[in-house]
Amino acid sequence: VTATGTGVDSGPALEGIGRSLLDQDPSTVAPLLLNTLLLHGRRVARIVEVEAYHGSLDPASHAYRGQTRRNTTMFGPSGYLYVYFTYGMHWCANVVCGPVGQAGAVLLRAGFPVAGSDEMWAARPSARRERDLCSGPAKLCQAMGLDGTFDGADLVAGDRGVRLCTDGTPPPPRVGNGPRIGISAASERPWRWWVEGDPNVSVRRSAGRR
């Protein structure tokens, strides 16, 4: 695992996230991913906001109505990347959790640039401030250069150059927790976690609205 020239390799050594940690319930795994690092080539983002999605018991999940072509990765082994296309133009990335056959994933909702931000700015020309780079699930994918071709990538083995690591940064001292964003079903379940006070965390559109 390297991020040469990024400044990351001059800090504490990076350590891959183990598959056993991810092989648990999405609601257990989700908060554990806060402050971890998503790496792709030179680009590194620190995850500051996540959401848990379950399977047949979660009406907001893509896996609620069983396995289909799109959500196949969600039903596979943990540690893989589930990338889906939405709103006709956006990609969003999840970390698959739990055992084979049991759908579950953690949506990576926001992060902030730790390295390779030059590539992120290039990938996101509409960004004006640094916090515009990764402050949303589709922004994060765009900034990190992730699209549908990365669906099914192994984040533990890093078989397609995408990896999930930790640099020893402890869990955030204050973790926010509340309802998930942008869903219409099961909107009362508090399955979203974020680093309290981080400016990259998405804000729920005031009042209602999806």
Next chain:
DNA sequence: CTTTGGATCGTCT
């Protein structure tokens, strides 16, 4: 700062 509406197409019924 906030609010609003439009873009755009793969997926599943």
Next chain:
DNA sequence: GACGATCCAAAGG
């Protein structure tokens, strides 16, 4: 044929 696990530009305070 309908609907998104969203983002952005524009307009108003």
